[in-house]
Amino acid sequence: MISDWSLQRVESLSDGVFAVAMTLLLALEPAVPRSITDFAAHPTFGDVLQLLPHFRGVAASFFVTSAFWIGHHRLFRLLVRGDLALVWMNFLLLFGIAIEPITTNLLGGLERPMVVLYAANFVFVSAVLFGMWAYALIGRRLVEPSISTRYVRAVLFRAAIPPILFLVSIPISLYSTTIAILIWLLVFPIGFSMAQREPSAISRQS
Amino acid sequence: MISDWSLQRVESLSDGVFAVAMTLLLALEPAVPRSITDFAAHPTFGDVLQLLPHFRGVAASFFVTSAFWIGHHRLFRLLVRGDLALVWMNFLLLFGIAIEPITTNLLGGLERPMVVLYAANFVFVSAVLFGMWAYALIGRRLVEPSISTRYVRAVLFRAAIPPILFLVSIPISLYSTTIAILIWLLVFPIGFSMAQREPSAISRQS
């Protein structure tokens, strides 16, 4: 059955938005001096070391976004057709990715309201991704009918974890932004174990 | 019959321009403070709430552009060959998409002349897209000859609606910019119903 939608183009547009957002994360970081002229006439090694913490925040966002790209990739790998609702959910997801450079830069000095805004950005992205998994898998709407119910349950259970973690981090950040950030970092090991344990379902050929 | 034109590359370039423009919409928004340093030493939740309306305009442009990408996708999905005229019309369309980040940011406070400029941007984009549909379908120039006249009429009728709506919004904006903006939002439900009702014609395989 031929889909009315070219999943390849949806992937190609998505890869473009991911690539631009991930590169702009760094390019837009305002705290990193852009030019040697921002320094004293002769910058010291101390000046360079002082630059490094500025890269910490963007590095974190870069790799969290990478984790979402991997989730996006795993979803689309499983799809055998697309539809209009999926494409619109995908645009919602891309919107969440495209605003990341801004929320990341606002995160800056880890002021509490900015931590909440940043967490809200990722609640949005991960909730939309969960919604896409649920939409595609429930009733095997966009995937092979032969995929087992056990597989669907396992995938949905795991896709629900990131939005819950990011959501829980919001009230927690009111008490401690440090604990909130540690919770975000849990998304990585969970994502890894998720990817390891999933039975490889029927895949589209590359 | 092998086309002299690789439609896949035209799509790939187009997806690139769409992806960059959609991400720059947000990155270029000058009203959103880029750094924590733009705030008082300790920003409050009130400061964060004041940021949200700045995202309203770019969000609207992001999703209107998404709607145009869907239209572009539906058109190319139907094409079985390309030609030089189609490629140049496509560059005109991409030019209209590439200037959107600028007209969107100028839109800002909804001053009347900026509303007109913004509407003019989208009259241009949607009129070029209509022209591409007409060029490809009339005489079945770039599509399967088996596509029915009924289908062609339905598609062209619907593709004519967005340029008309955006055009009509210009004189109306002289009286009320609010009504003009409400007219723009009509493009979405019409686009949806358009996508639902169209018989799926012969499609290229993904």
Add this chain to the structure above:
Amino acid sequence: MISDWSLQRVESLSDGVFAVAMTLLLALEPAVPRSITDFAAHPTFGDVLQLLPHFRGVAASFFVTSAFWIGHHRLFRLLVRGDLALVWMNFLLLFGIAIEPITTNLLGGLERPMVVLYAANFVFVSAVLFGMWAYALIGRRLVEPSISTRYVRAVLFRAAIPPILFLVSIPISLYSTTIAILIWLLVFPIGFSMAQREPSAISRQS
């Protein structure tokens, strides 16, 4: 015969650079006010009309770049394999495309030295593209051996015209920048007639 090089990836990278450069042409244009705040409290329609000439230069560069993309596309459409030298020439070409946003913005008020710099940018791009055509076609190095000598001569003759036109425009610009710019615009009709007359040689399948 399988090439060691994936032409599809070379095309994909090239499309990315073209797409980003074409979109940045507009985003980097410093003369276009980015925000309503650059205007008086209530901008007039006169203010909007004054914006339009700023788009003239970037529009010209956008469509000249489009013409080069078409040339790039036509070349790669004909290739049946790649090699390291071709890939490096392609990077030279992409460098010329990537610096266009800067030379375009410098072009601004059509000051003579900036006209020369802009012309030099396009001498470079079009000369590299000519070099790629010559490298690929002579001795049928990267194309089907069945391509006729008559076709090769016709293509190389036409690919030589843009670098010659841009080169000739440099000394002419010392007398009149207007005539120099008119010479640049000749690239378009010549490109069109070029595309129309060329016999369609053996093409790779989409």
Add this chain to the structure above:
Amino acid sequence: MISDWSLQRVESLSDGVFAVAMTLLLALEPAVPRSITDFAAHPTFGDVLQLLPHFRGVAASFFVTSAFWIGHHRLFRLLVRGDLALVWMNFLLLFGIAIEPITTNLLGGLERPMVVLYAANFVFVSAVLFGMWAYALIGRRLVEPSISTRYVRAVLFRAAIPPILFLVSIPISLYSTTIAILIWLLVFPIGFSMAQREPSAISRQS
């Protein structure tokens, strides 16, 4: 055997990051005046000649990045499947590429601490690329089992040269930044000879 991973999408995302980073190298260069307004009312040819050295640094980074793209391309050309570890190493590589526009611009006046930072950036990128080669080839983890041990040794030996050269340049730069930069330039001829001598192993079809 079908891989769980679409190598094509990993390549597509990577090409996007490379393309954006290479174009932003130039767009972010702060020392290049963006507009004619940065000059005196009538810029002279001397003003234009003074611009050219600003392009030297970004041109060097552009072509060093090109060399890394070629290395990335050669690696992926050989892969017959991907896995999660490879994808994460690829994100590390892309992070190194994405921060290049910043380290390149900081390089500016060749102050010693900035030369070290720049070299460290490329130690990182080339060491990750070496790690990807080793991971993919050792035990023929992600490549055809028929690839000879002699080929694997030759490739790994050559992939180890760039990180060693960049690493060695760091202590040397403490004595002479000029010699350090000359060492970087050695990456090019070595990369060329590398590409020439390698036996063409079994390749994926384009």
